[in-house]
Amino acid sequence: MAADMSSGTDLQEMVGSIPFTTRDDAKKIMKSTYNMNAVIIKKLDSYDDLNFYIKTDDNYDNQDEFVLKIFNKVLSQNTGVFEAQTELMIRLQEAGIPAPVPLKDINGKLCSLEHFKKVTEDGVTKEADYMIRLLTYIPGQMLVTAKQIPLDIFYNVGKTLAQMHNAWKDYEHPSLNRESYDWNLLSALKTREFLHLPKEEWQQNVSQSVLDRFESEVFPHHEKLNRGIIHGDFNELNVLVKQSADGSVNSEPQWNLSGVLDFGDCMFCPYIFDVGISLAYMMLTDIEDEATVCKWYLSGYESVIKLPDSEKNMIVTLIATRLVQSLLLGLQCYSINPSNTYVLSTQEKGWKALRKVWGMSVEDIQKAECPKY
Incomplete structure (x- = not known):
């Protein structure tokens, strides 16, 4: 079988669709979607998504540290990926392998599509829908x-x-x-x-x-x-x-x-x-x-x-x-x-x-x- 030398477009699309959400957006999400008050928010390094370390002043199942993950626009359109990832993380937990697990929001969902809006410095309004997920934090x-x-x-x-x-x-x-x-x-x-x-x-x-x-x-x-x-x-x-x-x-x-x-x-x-x-x-x-x-x-x-x-x-x-x-x-x-x-x-x-x-x-x-x- 010959090697497929055709170039995919997913790399450029993914890099160009990195979420524009901010720390303030993350704070609002924690309150509106998870009913938790974020007191510390730190942006974490990521390739083509956005990840935030979150510390709250209240607990979720005796935890007050989390990772809020906001997926890029391309991945956010593929709900099947999130279904699969959720199952894989749960299986690791059941096997005793230390891995983060997704947490339910106030509507009982393990991930949700959220709408974001941003006004750029030159007055242009940008809007996008990103999938979000809250994960347990592993020290x-x-x-x-x-x-x-x-x-x-x-x-x-x-x-x-x-x-x-x-x-x-x-x-x-x-x-x-x-x-x-x-x-x-x-x-x-x-x-x-x-x-x-x-x-x-x-x-x-x-x-x-x-x-x-x-x-x-x-x-x-x-x-x-x-x-x-x-x-x-x-x-x-x-x-x-x-x-x-x-x-x-x-x-x-x-x-x-x-x-x-x-x-x-x-x-x-x-x-x-x-x-x-x-x-x-x-x-x-x-x-x-x-x-x-x-x-x-x-x-x-x-x-x-x-x-x-x-x-x-x-x-x-x-x-x-x-x-x-x-x-x-x-x-x-x-x-x-x-x-x-x-x-x-x-x-x-x-x-x-x-x-x-x-x-x-x-x-x-x-x-x-x-x-x-």
Whole structure:
């Protein structure tokens, strides 16, 4: 089956439809839709939606911290996506995996379409309808901010991903069939049209080589790979960790995985793609040896679900492909909307990681030490 090289329009549409809502809007929503008084509101980084951290002066099921999510105009038109995401989060909660869950509004709904209006500085009135959702808040720090991360964390991240796959394995929803979605790894080949965006020639050359290998070694076999619902973006920003001491004198704090975030990229896809996607972003954390981190991560995943050797042999190509996809799409998103510098978050570490990963082999991962493997 030949690779579909047609370019989708969803990326440009999504970037151009980021909500224009403000902190004041968020405060009003909390009162009118959830009957809660927001006393602290902080805007959180986001790719193409708006997220607000909310602290209230009253409780909802003994909680006073929340995340208010306002979806972009494109996603807001697809109610099926919200149905699927709600079910996926609930299934994780039932499986004991720490993930946010949606909360009902005053009308008993888990999400609602709200109308917003804004008058620009030049007097133009803008109006739009955005889907909103209130989520439970999970404390912890993003994995990317942790220093001197023990290898056990990567074992646990891999194990958690496999547990998520198991929790979702019997679930189906038509909205999760997203073959043309720009962040589907199968769509990475479409980023060839952005190969001119990196400034350095070596960046363009390595990216081309990675995409060529993905097209020749992975794409022709993707339909035969084990598949189901995947997270699609289990990255260093969507994994929360926290430190805890064991209570003994002079004990060193231990890092533990405390939360899993963001289900906006969930889709029906090969499981090994999810492993490669997640490992790509683990390469951006505070690590010393890429092959060792891969070995510990795979060990954690395989403590729950065994991977065929044929799929594990693709892992370096998959990691590199996701890095290229993220780097090139980030540059393209920035060219569309230069005010959103968050889309460049992968650039500095990403190119360095790509260079190292592309010099790594499957044999390097196999030779790496991991007592748990």
